[in-house]
Amino acid sequence: MLGDLLFWVLAAVAVGAGGLVFGCASMARATYALLAALSAVGGEVVLLGLDYLGVVIVLMMTLEMALMAVFMIMFMMSPSGLSPMSMRHNTRGAAAICAGVFGLLAAGALLAPWPERAGRAPADPTRALGLSLMGPQMLTMTVLGMVLFATIVAVVVLATRHGRYDRPPAGAREAARRGGEVG
Amino acid sequence: MAEAAPLWWALALPPVLAVAAAATALAAAPAGHGVAPLRELARRRRRTVAADAPLATLGAVLLPLAAVSGAVVLPLGFRSVSDLAVGVVWFNAMAALAWPAVWLAGWGPNSALSLIGGYRFLAQGLAYEVPHMLALTTAALGAGSLRVGAVVEAQRGLWFVTWMPVAFAVHLLSAAAMAFWGPFDRPVGRDVAGGAAGELGGADRLSFLGGRWLLLVVAAGMAVPLFLGGGHGPLLPAWCWTLVKTAAVLAALLWLRRRLPAVRMDRFAAVAWTVVTPLAVAQALVVAVVVLGR
Structure with a gap:
């Protein structure tokens, strides 16, 4: 029960923060929204019982995003991150591609005949x-x-x-x- | 194996750490200076033009949050709030949150000097993080477990500091660098008018500077279960040994603080990558060979 609740909360944070990445006009905000999304994914991995992988995802993504913010601001905002910029380019095409990919993945996840679990999880x-x-x-x-x-x-x-x-x-x-x- | 701690320990953890951090800060303050940061509570937040205030506040709040979250695996005696199966990695991940915290506090106010402070900390982070990870790995390797309780248990006979002195020294070095404290305080240095903390005022400033002391106390406290045998010791009860050892580590750091020159982060990076990292790898290798031979 608690696990289910956590799963949905983390899923909502991951998707919401992921969407926010494209809604921010500041590279700093976009990068740290991405970090929030990836940390939520790390939390989901912990929920799967893979503690080490989940915590390492949080650790690595924290360090990576902290550095990536520097590069994003350096290369993409101008001048030096002082003026806002949009994360969206080719809005319609990108939206169509995203919707297509999402539909494909969702259909795959729902329609694929998933195998039964063989064996047990290691201790x-x-x-x-x-x-x-x-x-x-x-x-x-x-x-x-x-x-x-x-x-x-x-x-x-x-x-x-x-x-x-x-x-x-x-x-x-x-x-x-x-x-x-x-x- | 560590016993489970009662639930109220989780509630008691933040105030206990806050008291420890305040005591350390008081001990470090020059004679005649009180706890000046506490006055910040009565002050307003400082506002700057075109600031990204939410990000600055997030940075200021994240620093103490990271320290307290990391302290969850810190055992008092043989009990911790939660003895996670991957406790050592958890501590590392939480301590890593200092990177975004300091950079966000530097970026948020839209001020050149505070931004320089934030960038300085990232440069310093690149220098200390790799040797620090190797030091943590070495302790976990010696115990054959990522559980902090198991690392303490493995030191029942012999403390890890005796056969992992390099890893211990690297951990202490990283603790000071992680809390941008003592010789590593360039990210909030006077030459950049307070750096990352320069534009923070009121509750933000208290949270950020307090979080820095918390991080120092937690990182220094982590040296006790990892290298100094945790609660193991004669006569005194286990919790008492933990406190005595933590206080000793902090006292050593405070004593060293004024005896070392300030370290510029780019110089530190060169030394960290060409000297400290190879030393830490060699230490890990020695421990790995010993563990394989056992």
């Missing part, structure tokens, strides 16, 4: 998840980790203005005069 889903990730899926995880790490390093290398050894000494004004970043 400790976190442990089962860890064994799966570090067992059969080890290769996937290792490759994924390396690719992500290489991406991070590459992005930092591309973004930084100066090389490895030519960092300006403390208090150097010259870098700032050249238009370099201000520490």
Whole structure:
């Protein structure tokens, strides 16, 4: 009973906040509305009994959205987030696509012949998840980790203005005069 | 295994933490200064032009909320309000809410200096979060469980601090950085006129600055169950040991505070990624090898 109630409340928050993302004229509001929606999804995952995954979703999304807000404002609002902007482009086309996709997914969820549950949930889903990730899926995880790490390093290398050894000494004004970043 | 705590503990948690935070703040205040922030209760909120007031207030409220939510898994003796199965990750997730909280408080007032404070905290967060996660992982690894009660239980004989000193030090470092306190207070530094807290007034300011002390107390308190054996100790009852150890950790932080220079977040990031993170990984590796060999 309480579980059902929580499910519906979280579902309403997730959908409502998700909709709000497109209703906000401020990137900061849009990003944090998205965070609210994703946190509600994390709550739903906890309700499924997958505590670890649910809490990790909240943790990761919090950190990601905090950083994403910076990039969203930097690249999408102008100038520097001081004037409002709309999250909606190609309104009619987007609405048609969204309605189509939603209808498709809803029809799939309602009409598909879902299989009966085979076996029982493990006593400790976190442990089962860890064994799966570090067992059969080890290769996937290792490759994924390396690719992500290489991406991070590459992005930092591309973004930084100066090389490895030519960092300006403390208090150097010259870098700032050249238009370099201000520490 | 930790016993279930009575329900009223949940209600008692916020006021108890508030008292602890106020006591810490009083102990840290220079002689002659009272609890100035309490005066904020009688003041109005500060208004700025074209501010996003709801977001600023959300940021100010979120900070103490994050600290109290994280404290749910903090055991007093061997009992906590809720000994969640994934308590260590829960604490990490709640502490991470400080990121949006500080940034929102900085963004909301539509003021350049407070926004700089918010951005500073995100830069600092990027520096402390990875080593901190590794330190938490190390403690959980040593116990073979993400349950805080199980981590305490695993330290019945030997405290984790004895064979995970690096993880312990990283945790304390992160506690100060997370609460943007002491050497890590650049996000609310004087050079940016108070930074993220600069434009907050009245209840918002009290909530934000109080939340900062709460976060420090909770993060320092978390070092006790993770590394200092929780309620384990001779003679005294378990709850008493928890209090004594928490007070000792806080006292150590306060003592260190004035003896360390302020750390600029970009310098801290360089050290955190090139020195602290590899050290934390090496510590985790040592613990993993020991656990495998047991």
